[in-house]
Amino acid sequence: MTDVGVDEVSFSGTGTAPVITCPAAAASLAPGASVTCTAPYVVTQADVDAGRLTNTAVATGEPPTSEPPLTPPSTVELPGDRNPAIAVVKSASPDTAAAYVVGQDITYSFVVTNTGNVTLTDVAITEGDFSGTGPLSAIDCPAGTASMAPGAQLICTATYVLTQEDIDAGQVTNSATATGVPPGDLQPPVSPPSEARVPALPTPGLSIVKSATPAVMTTVGETLEYSFVVTNTGNVTLSDVAVEETEFSGEGDLSAISCPDEAARIIPGQTVTCTATYTTTQADVDSGRLTNTATATGTPPSGTPPVSPPSTVEVPFDGTNELAIEKRATTVDVNGNGIVDLGDRVEWTIVVSNIGAQTVSDIVVSDPTAGPVTCPATSLASGERMTCTVPPHTIDAADVRRGEVRNVATVSGNTPGGPIDPPTSQTVTRVVPTPPTGLAVTGGTLAAGGLLLGGVMVLAGLGLGLTRLRRREEEQEQR
Numbered sequence: 001m002t003d004v005g006v007d008e009v010s011f012s013g014t015g016t017a018p019v020i021t022c023p024a025a026a027a028s029l030a031p032g033a034s035v036t037c038t039a040p041y042v043v044t045q046a047d048v049d050a051g052r053l054t055n056t057a058v059a060t061g062e063p064p065t066s067e068p069p070l071t072p073p074s075t076v077e078l079p080g081d082r083n084p085a086i087a088v089v090k091s092a093s094p095d096t097a098a099a100y101v102v103g104q105d106i107t108y109s110f111v112v113t114n115t116g117n118v119t120l121t122d123v124a125i126t127e128g129d130f131s132g133t134g135p136l137s138a139i140d141c142p143a144g145t146a147s148m149a150p151g152a153q154l155i156c157t158a159t160y161v162l163t164q165e166d167i168d169a170g171q172v173t174n175s176a177t178a179t180g181v182p183p184g185d186l187q188p189p190v191s192p193p194s195e196a197r198v199p200a201l202p203t204p205g206l207s208i209v210k211s212a213t214p215a216v217m218t219t220v221g222e223t224l225e226y227s228f229v230v231t232n233t234g235n236v237t238l239s240d241v242a243v244e245e246t247e248f249s250g251e252g253d254l255s256a257i258s259c260p261d262e263a264a265r266i267i268p269g270q271t272v273t274c275t276a277t278y279t280t281t282q283a284d285v286d287s288g289r290l291t292n293t294a295t296a297t298g299t300p301p302s303g304t305p306p307v308s309p310p311s312t313v314e315v316p317f318d319g320t321n322e323l324a325i326e327k328r329a330t331t332v333d334v335n336g337n338g339i340v341d342l343g344d345r346v347e348w349t350i351v352v353s354n355i356g357a358q359t360v361s362d363i364v365v366s367d368p369t370a371g372p373v374t375c376p377a378t379s380l381a382s383g384e385r386m387t388c389t390v391p392p393h394t395i396d397a398a399d400v401r402r403g404e405v406r407n408v409a410t411v412s413g414n415t416p417g418g419p420i421d422p423p424t425s426q427t428v429t430r431v432v433p434t435p436p437t438g439l440a441v442t443g444g445t446l447a448a449g450g451l452l453l454g455g456v457m458v459l460a461g462l463g464l465g466l467t468r469l470r471r472r473e474e475e476q477e478q479r
Contacts, residue, residue, distance in 0.1 A: 001028075001029045001061035001062065001063055001069075002027060002028050002029070002061065002062045003026075003027065003060075003061060003062045004022065004026040004027075004029045004035060004059065004060070004061040005020070005022055005026065005037070005059070005060050005061070006020045006022065006037045006039075006057050006058070006059050006060075007020075007057060007058050007059075007060060008020065008039075008055065008056070008057050009056050009057060009058055009073055010054065010055070010056035010073075010075070011054070011055050011056070012047075012050065012052070012053055012054045012055070013041055013043070013044070013047055013053055013055070014044045014046040014047055014050075015041065015042050015043070015044040015047065016041075016042070017041075018039035018040060018041040018055075019039060019040075020037050020038070020039040020057075021037060021038055021039065022035055022037035023035055023036070023037070029061065045118075045119060045149055045150070047080070048080050048082065048117055048118060049082070049118050049119050049183040049184075050080065050183070050184075051079070051080040051082050051183070051184060052077055052078060052079050052080055053077070053078040053080070054075060054076070054077045054078075055075065055076050055077075056073045056074065056075040056076075057073065057074055058070060058071050058072070058073050058074070059071040081117075082116075082117065082118045082182070082183070082184075082186060083116045083117050083118070084116040084117075084118050084120060084180070084182035084186050084187070084188070084189045085114075085115040085116035085189050086112065086113070086114055086115060086116065086120060086123070086178050086179065086180050086189045086190070086191045087112070087113045087115045087178070087191045087192070088110055088111065088112045088113075088125065088176060088177060088178035088191045088194050089110075089111045089113075089194050090108060090109070090110050090111075090174065090175070090176050090194040090195065090196040091108070091109050091111075091196050092106050092107070092108055092109075092174075092196040092197075092198050093106070093107045093109065094106075097199040097200060097201040098201055100162055100167065100198060100199070100200050100201065101162065101167070101235060102162055102163065102164050102167055102235075102268070103161060103162065104161070104162045105159060105160075105161055106159065106160045106161070106162060106172070106198055107157055107158075107159055108136075108157060108158045108159070108160065108174060108196060109155060109156075109157055110125050110139065110155065110156040110157070110158075110176055110178070110194075111153060111154075111155050112125065112148075112153065112154040112155070112156065112178045112191075113151070113152070113153050113154075114148040114149060114150050114151060114152050114153075114180070115150075115151075116150055116182070116189060117150050118150065118182050118183055118186070119147055119148065119149050119150070119182075119183060120147070120148045120180030120181060120182055120189070121146055121147045121148075121180060121181045122146060122180060122181045123141075123146075123148050123154060123178065123179070123180040124178070124179055124180070125139050125141070125156055125176050125177070125178050126176060126177050126178070126179065127139070127174070127175075127176050128174075128175035128176055128177060128193050129173065129174070129175050130172075130173070130174045130175075131166075131169065131171070131172050131173045131174070132160055132162075132163070132166055132172045132174070133163045133165040133166055133169075134160065134161055134162075134163045134166070135160075136158055136159075136160050136174070137158050137159045137160065138158065139156050139157070139158045140156060140157050140158065141154060141156040142154070142155070142156075148180060160172070160174075162198070162200075164237060164267055164268070166198075166200065167200045167202070167235055167236055168202075168236050168237050168301040169200070169301065170199070170200050170202055170301070170302060171197055171198060171199045171200055172197070172198040172200075173195060173196075173197050173198075174195065174196050174197075174198075175193045175194065175195040175196075176193065176194055177190055177191050177192070177193050177194075178190075178191040179191070200235075201235075202234075202235065202236045202300065202301070202302065202303060203234050203235050203236070204234040204235075204236050204238060204298070204300035204303065204304075204305070204306040205232070205233040205234035205306050205308075206230060206231070206232060206233060206234070206238065206241070206296045206297070206298055206306050206307070206308035207230070207231045207233050207296070207308050207309065208228055208229065208230050208231075208243065208294060208295060208296040208308045208309075208310075208311045209228075209229045209231075209311055210226060210227070210228050210229075210292065210293075210294055210311040210312065210313040211226070211227050211229075211313055212224050212225070212226050212227075212292070212313050212315045213225045213227070214315075215315065216315060216316055216317070216318035217280050217284065217285055217289075217290060217315055217316070217317045217318065217319065217357075218317075218318055218319035218320075218357060219280070219285070219319050219357045219382065220280055220281065220282050220284075220285050220357060220381075220382045220383070221279060221280065222279070222280045223277055223278070223279050223280075224277065224278045224279075224280065224290070224315060225275060225276075225277050226254075226275065226276045226277070226278065226292060226313070227273055227274075227275055228243045228257065228273065228274040228275070228276075228294055228296070228311075229271060229272075229273050230243065230259075230263070230266075230271065230272050230273070230274065230296040230308070231269070231270070231271045232266045232267060232268050232269060232270050232271075232298070233268075234268055234300070234306065235268050236268065236300050236301055237265060237266070237267050237268070237300075237301065238265070238266055238298030238299060238300055238306070239264060239265050239298065239299045240263075240264060240298060240299045241259065241263040241264075241266055241272060241296065241297070241298040242257075242259060242263070242274075242296070242297055242298070243257045243259065243274045243294050243295070243296050244294060244295050244296075244297060245257070245292070245293070245294050246293045246294060246295055246310055247291065247292070247293040247312075248291070248292050248293070249284075249287065249289075249290055249291045249292070250278055250280075250281070250284055250290055250292070251281045251283035251284055252278060252279055252280070252281045252284070253278075254276055254277075254278045254292075255276045255277045255278065256276065257274050257275070257276045257294075258274060258275055258276065259272060259274035260272055260273070260274070266298070278290075282359060282381050282382060285317055285319065285357050285358050285359075285382065286358050286359050286415075286416050287317075287416070288316065288317045288358075288416055288417060289314055289315065289316045289317060290314070290315040291312060291313070291314045291315075292312065292313050292314075292315075293310050293311065293312040294310065294311060295307055295308050295309070295310050295311075296308040317357070317358070317417075319356065319357035319358070320356050320357060321356035321357060321358050321360065321415045321417070321420055322354075322355050322356040322420065322424065323352060323353070323354060323355070323356070323360055323363070323380075323411050323412075323413055323420055323423075323424045324352070324353040324354075324355045324424060325350060325351070325352050325353075325365070325409055325410070325411045325424050325425065325426045326350070326351040326352075326353070326426065327348060327349070327350050327351075327367075327407065327409045327426050327428040328348070328349045328350075328351070328428075329346050329347070329348055329405075329407075329428055330346070330347045330348075330349070331344055331345070331346055331347075332344060332345040332346075332347060332392075334394075340395065341395065341400070342395055342396070342397065342399075342400050343394065343395060344394070344395045345392050345393070345394050345395070346392060346393045346394075346395065346405055347392045347393075348367070348370050348389070348390045348392070348393070348407065348409075348428075349387060349388075349389065350365055350367070350373060350375075350387070350388040350389070350390065350409050351385060351386070351387050351388075352365060352375065352380065352385060352386055352387075352388060352411050353380075353384070353385035354380035354381065354382055354383065354384050354385070355383075356382060356415070356420075357382050358382065358415045358416055358417065359379060359380065359381045359382065359415070359416070360379065360380050360413035360414065360415055360420065361378065361379040361413060361414050361415075362378060362379075362413055362414045363375065363377070363378050363379065363380060363411065363412070363413040364378075364411070364412050364413070365388050365409060365410070365411045366409070366410050366411075366412075367390050367407065367408070367409045367410075368408070369393075369406070369407045369408065370390040370391060370393055370407055370409070371390055371391040372390070372391070373388050373389070373390050373409070374388060374389050374390070375388035376388075380413075390409075393405060393407075406427065406428075407427070407428050408425055408426070408427045408428075409425065409426055409428070410423050410424070410425035411423060411424050411425070412424075
């Protein structure tokens with residue numbers, strides 16, 4: 001046979017058709033001899049996707065005589081080993097925990113890779129578990145990626161906005177899988193899940209600012225209202241926010257601290273105001289100031305409860321200090337003649353009152369005219385009073401000549417802040433009737449026409465003068 005060759009009659013390959021090459025011996029082939037012809041071919045992705053490659057050929061040759069023979073066709077089939085597979089890697093941006101705050105936009109990226117050896121179509125990403133408390137956007141994939149060859153990659157994205165609940169939880173977790181449709185009746189592959197974790201950085205914090213109304217103490221029994229302004233300075237929600245007194249100089253009882261219902265749960269940046277009341281005592285006023293220190297506490301979603309830096313408010317004393325003195329005179333009609341005259345007795349009573357705010361100590365009452373003063377105490381609290389006594393005074397001739405008994409009493413004392421300056425004094429005048437015309441007072445006796453009456457003034461035949469004198473005395477008593 002001469003011109004022996006091979007003809008392709010059927011080939012399923014999708015690439016460039018193979019070119020058959022026969023050796024030189026095919027030009028003349030003796031009976032029983034054989035030659036091997038070859039044809040190279042490069043397999044395409046479509047061939048792999050088809051799962052097989054078939055090729056059918058026949059041999060031809062020229063005999064010396066008769067028609068050229070045609071061999072029966074010979075077919076070879078190459079089965080494909082199709083392995084559909086897919087993978088996804090999920091990540092989040094930004095990836096720094098410190099950047100995660102309420103309202104922060106998170107971008108999720110899904111990198112999908114065809115890890116098999118067949119083409120995948122209709123590639124899709126499926127969200128798995130998602131711990132976020134807000135809505136996750138739809139997953140957006142670029143156009144023109146309906147078909148993925150082996151080794152190809154696809155990047156899809158989704159967005160999410162962090163909520164306060166996410167920060168409180170400490171993290172947001174999200175998992176996803178990828179899938180695609182392989183050729184033929186192969187089972188669609190599903191990738192292993194990939195998880196992206198968005199960590200939060202919980203930083204619980206509190207601040208407290210304390211104030212008092214009124215800002216100063218002026219008297220005993222005054223009601224002060226303390227205000228505690230508590231602010232959540234951290235980035236997580238705090239529950240059961242409360243105020244704790246750490247130091248209080250008051251001698252009385254501070255009321256329980258009352259916080260509003262909002263204190264049960266305050267979000268970052270939120271402020272609540274708690275209050276307490278206190279009634280000032282004498283010891284508080286005497287001390288000159290009232291100090292109060294407090295801290296705020298709360299319970300975070302996890303971790304150690306925060307304690308605020310302490311806040312101190314000082315309420316200084318800004319009241320007045322003053323002693324009042326009241327001197328009273330009572331005349332005893334020793335002579336029994338119904339008028340104030342020589343020999344009658346004036347009895348003094350001194351009432352000292354603390355009309356200021358602070359306790360006054362080292363109280364001294366002086367009365368140079370009347371003599372030494374005797375008081376039951378040397379200290380008076382605010383509002384207290386005491387009655388002091390002095391020796392009685394007998395009206396003498398000098399008093400009669402002056403027509404009055406004048407007396408000055410002075411009280412002084414010290415407060416915690418220093419002495420009361422100036423001391424308080426009071427002048428008391430008791431009118432003594434002057435003798436009628438024609439009478440003279442000498443040496444403690446009254447003389448009328450040279451008549452000595454032993455110190456008792458007798459006004460005979462002068463009823464009108466006595467009446468006038470008595471009226472003057474009554475008017476002075478009324479004053």
